[in-house]
Amino acid sequence: MSDITLVVGSKNFSSWSLRPYLALAHTGQSFREVLVPLDTPETAALIAMHSPSGRVPVLKHGDTVVWDSLSICEYLAETFPDARLWPRDSATRAMARSVTSEMHSGFQALRTHLPMDISARKTVPGVDAPGVHADVARIQALWAGCRERYGKEGPFLFGAFSIADAFYAPVITRFVTYGVPFRPELTAYRDAVLGLPAMLKWTEAAAGEPPLARYRQASKP
CATH class of the missing domain: 1.20.1050.10 (Glutathione S-transferase Yfyf (Class Pi); Chain A, domain 2)
Structure with a gap:
């Protein structure tokens, strides 16, 4: 089983969750997805279980925790260079x-x-x-x-x-x-x-x- 987990919010509304999802999918790596329903009484507590910032998305890769969409994407680009998430030139x-x-x-x-x-x-x-x-x-x-x-x-x-x-x-x-x-x-x-x-x-x-x-x-x- 993959040691990569991506914690996301509502797929209909969470634009910031969609961004690293697409980047991670492009790497071809298998990953587990955790979806946190947003704007519910339990939302904050559920996110706090994963995110030090209290926001989604969050990437977990082994013992590494990365939050913020751009930081997650940069981490993926560095960790999986064969995916070429940034142009070579x-x-x-x-x-x-x-x-x-x-x-x-x-x-x-x-x-x-x-x-x-x-x-x-x-x-x-x-x-x-x-x-x-x-x-x-x-x-x-x-x-x-x-x-x-x-x-x-x-x-x-x-x-x-x-x-x-x-x-x-x-x-x-x-x-x-x-x-x-x-x-x-x-x-x-x-x-x-x-x-x-x-x-x-x-x-x-x-x-x-x-x-x-x-x-x-x-x-x-």
Whole structure:
């Protein structure tokens, strides 16, 4: 049995859990998954059993415990280098890290007004909230720039799948949920991410979850 465990929150809502899940699945390593229901009276106590930060996701690998989505992905890239979770070329890798870090720390309007809700299809006033259009435009311009420069190497942002794609996967689901139009040149990228076997498996599980209140305390927005 694998000594890797990934602790995640609701698959329908926990965008930060989805990111390392996709990266870990890409390594090809077997792992155990622990799902913690969010926004319940037991949530905090259940997460505390695994996470020193009181948040999900958390990766356990033997005696090593890693929290924060980006830290988990970096750990996976170092531990399983054959998976090539970052581009090999140093300049391309620096670009991929910059793109990923911008997602990790930015786009607050998008996070606030268009929360991840994979199974839903809805139009809400949040699409027109201050800052959302600017976030959407920046993200799609960023994707288009990466695809234009690296698209000959494969269907993802930097050709082959990378941590950058794992970090933007929840954004793709947000755009689908809220009917945000994709630039025509980005539809193939959207379809490549949504068609990942791990993404399909996650989406299927999200659709099967019981309705939950929007979580506020256990996971980042």
